[in-house]
Amino acid sequence: MWSLRTTSLLSLLVSAIPTVFADTCSELSATTDIQVASPVTPSYTDEQLEYWSSTCSALKPSCIIFPNTAAEVAAVLRILSTNNERFAVKSGGHSPNNYFASVDGGPLISTQNLDHVILDPATGIVDIGPGNRLDGLAKKLQGTGWTFVGGRIGNTGVGGLILGGGLSYMSAQYGWSASSVIEYEIVLANGTITTASSSHNPDLFVALKGGGNNFGVVTNYKCQAHPQGDVYGGNLIFLRSPETDRKILKAVRDFTEYNTDDRAAVIVTAERTNVNLVDSWILFLFYDGPVVPPGTFDNFTSIGPITNTLRVQTYAELMAGSNWVVLKGFVVQIGTETIPLPSAANFEEVLLDGIHAHWRNVSGSTLLVPGIVASIAYQPFPKRIALAAKQRGEDLIDADGDADRMIIEMNYAFLLQSDYELMEGKMMETYGGFRERVLRWQAEGKLQETFLPVFMNYGFYRQDYWGRLKPEKRALAQEVAESVDPQGMFRTRTGGWKP
Known part of the structure; x- marks a missing residue:
């Protein structure tokens, strides 16, 4: 009996050994000089606040690891390879998808010190x-x-x-x-x-x-x-009206097709919120140089913005001046869809009465959600981008230069994490409605049949990124x-x- 109990005790001790060594945080702290922050330290708290979505901040890693070199990253991965812990690797934390750069109960590898x-x-x-x-x-x-x-x-x-x-x-x-x-x-x-x-x-x-x-x-x-060198850029802001919708969507459609100056770029966004009933358009204009050729952005400026911040500035100033779009403390969901550029003849059916009307219908049903900020961005994806990428080598996106397209980004930001499931349904309804319409229009011959990948940087976690790439x-x-x-x-x- 004593022998059996001893054997059982030894078995228990042996079986516990993997559990001890499965704790990457403890092993790193005990065997290396790599910085490991526990949940009670300021560096842990500060790093957890550096996410675009509060749902990612709410996930609690067992520790946060701050390697300074590739060799230190290697040491971390060698320990992780001996256990079965879940983990995450974080650069800027701008993916709002839970677990993409965040983790609950396992180690988080922050690359913030690899900032050379x-x-x-x-x-x-x-x-x-x-x-x-x-x-x-x-x-x-x-x-x-x-x-x-x-x-x-x-x-x-x-x-x-x-x-x-x-x-x-x-x-x-x-x-x-x-x-x-x-x-x-x-x-x-x-x-x-x-x-x-x-x-x-x-x-x-x-x-x-x-x-x-x-x-x-x-x-x-x-x-x-x-x-x-210096660049030209900034924002145009418009109050929303049905006529403004039509003019701006036509302007971005035409720009995508007809602009031949590769130094010029635009992002066209519509924003609405239940705070002060804001319903507006915010346009981002950019020219890679201080002097913009006449007429480059006339289709947009002629519509009559209520605010115009366009100016010559350094690229660093332009980048720093864009951070107002990041809403700290909000839950953020981002999704995307890629569509063929509609022709001038059917742009109203596709962009105005189809895509944009669908977004307004779905986003309008969210306006009672506390703190809601709903936005949609129309981003030109002309043939030239695909051709410029191919000229510089092969990539997984592998977009063909046979068609002009648009990359659409939709964004829902709101205050309460308890509304996540509701808003997840709204996000899926939004991009799912876009996809259904595009496939129908293609079947009807109203949109070009062409390769339409899901753009990873904007993808919602439920979207089929790999299924939309070429096999x-x-x-x-x-x-x-x-x-x-x-x-x-x-x-x-x-x-x-x-x-």
Whole structure:
């Protein structure tokens, strides 16, 4: 009997050993000098507040790890590879999808200390750490004569932007943000530090351009920067009316088709909220240079904005001046749809009476939700963006240059986390209605049949990102993921879309 009880006790002790070692936070604290913040420390609290959505902040990691080098990231992943903890990796925290860059009960790897920006002023080749945000990156490059092909909101993190592709004001000139990457430094699931470029690990190089967080932790982006001086940009604000809807939607449709100046870019957004019954249009205009050729933006300025902040400024000032769109303390949901550009003849049926009317109907049904801010952004995706991306190499998005398109982003922000399920239904109703209409119009011959991917940077977690890519690109991503992470650590233990 004593022998049986002793054996049982020993079995219990042995079975407990994996549980002890499964605690990545404790093991890192005990065996390394890597900074590990517990839930009672200020650095933990501060980092948890750096999310665009309060639902991500509400998820509580067991600790937050702040590596300073690729070697320290490798040490973290080697420990994670010995256990089964869920984890997340965070750049800027701008993905509002829960678990994409946030985690509950497992370790969070914050890249904020990997914020290096090392520029070769002669060639414009720049090494960029994933801990940078676009406003900080633009500030570090200010005065060098070079710039990074980044997004449009300064608070956006570099890591999530590039791994999702990255749509930029400069995309018609240079393609996606990822199109300017020359080489990735990446730490694989087993702790191996390697690189991916067109000549070394070329399949991984392609998979990282639009493949998200499925292959490892990128610790450095070596990019080709591009010449940059002062720019012209700012906002036009309009009070909403049915006639303004028609004029602005026609203007952005026409701009997408007819603009031939790759330095010019626009984002056209409609906003409505139950605070003071605001119902307006806010337009973002950009020109890559201080002098705008006459007529470039006349279709927009001639409509008669009530506010015009357009001016010559530095790119760093433009980036810093965009952060007002980030609503701190709100729950945020973002979704997207890609549509073929309607012809001038049927733009009213498609854009005005179809897409925009559907958004107004659904968003109008949310106006009793506390703190609601509903918005929709119409973003030109002309052929030139697809062609510019292809000229700079292969990527997973692989958009064809056979059609002009629009990328539509829809955003619901609200105060109470208890309204998440309700608003999730509204988000799905919004983008689902767009998709149903596009497919019907294509069947009726009113819209061009063309490839319409879901743009990762704006995707809602329920959208089928991989199913909307070309099958051969999804197959490539699956092969690469299985090759670099055969145990599936990044595919099964952290959030995001999985190939």
